[in-house]
Amino acid sequence: METxxxxxxxxxxxxxxxxxxxxxxxxxxxxxxxxxGSSTRTTAVLPEEFAEVxxxxxxxxxxxxxxxxxxxxxxxxxxxxIVTDEIPLDDDFVSFDESTIEVPVMDYIEAPVEEEVDxxxxxxxxxxxxxxxxxxxxxxxxxxxxxxxxxxxxxRSNGVQGKVIxxxxxxxxxxxxxVKVLRGVDSSLDKEAVRVVTGSPKWTPGKQRDRxxxxxxxxxxxxxxx
Numbered sequence: 001m002e003t004x005x006x007x008x009x010x011x012x013x014x015x016x017x018x019x020x021x022x023x024x025x026x027x028x029x030x031x032x033x034x035x036x037g038s039s040t041r042t043t044a045v046l047p048e049e050f051a052e053v054x055x056x057x058x059x060x061x062x063x064x065x066x067x068x069x070x071x072x073x074x075x076x077x078x079x080x081x082i083v084t085d086e087i088p089l090d091d092d093f094v095s096f097d098e099s100t101i102e103v104p105v106m107d108y109i110e111a112p113v114e115e116e117v118d119x120x121x122x123x124x125x126x127x128x129x130x131x132x133x134x135x136x137x138x139x140x141x142x143x144x145x146x147x148x149x150x151x152x153x154x155x156r157s158n159g160v161q162g163k164v165i166x167x168x169x170x171x172x173x174x175x176x177x178x179v180k181v182l183r184g185v186d187s188s189l190d191k192e193a194v195r196v197v198t199g200s201p202k203w204t205p206g207k208q209r210d211r212x213x214x215x216x217x218x219x220x221x222x223x224x225x226x
Contacts, residue, residue, distance in 0.1 A: 125215070129207040131204060141203075165181070174205045
């Protein structure tokens with residue numbers, strides 16, 4: 001026996017109605033999504049049979065600007081390119097032949113050698129070790145002077161006598177230098193005293209801290225008639 005369906009129970013007659021209702025609901029949801037300004041979005045789950053009705057062009061797509069790509073690293077090459085120097089020369093360029101260049105030769109003049117001037121040595125009056133004459137003291141030198149004096153005849157005839165005070169320096173080599181008359185008696189007697197003392201043999205020089213040093217001396221030469 002064949003089963004018969006009534007026209008009310010047959011859903012095929014209401015299919016277009018359901019499609020229209022689904023389209024209306026979909027459009028309403030899309031409009032609500034565009035009008036909503038909040039960050040919260042309403043997700044509507046539609047039946048599978050109405051999913052194909054929504055057009056893809058109706059949904060806006062937002063894309064963020066991608067960041068700029070990083071700068072490419074710079075690499076330095078170790079290869080050295082040798083470039084030939086082929087620069088064209090002007091016609092006005094003049095080349096010089098080294099063989100034709102004359103260099104003046106000046107005579108060598110030796111610079112004068114400056115003489116070294118020794119500083120004047122310090123003359124001592126008192127030293128640790130006194131100068132010695134012929135191994136003796138000043139009295140030994142006095143006896144030597146008396147033996148070598150020649151009494152001037154003019155002074156002898158005039159009866160002139162007295163004591164001539166001399167000063168001299170016994171140098172580091174023992175020689176007598178800088179003989180002067182500190183107090184004279186007569187010009188003839190003064191000259192004779194200077195002559196004899198200047199001709200003195202070398203002394204043993206005086207020493208200070210085991211070093212020979214110049215020493216100043218004051219010495220009387222006595223002229224006495226007998």
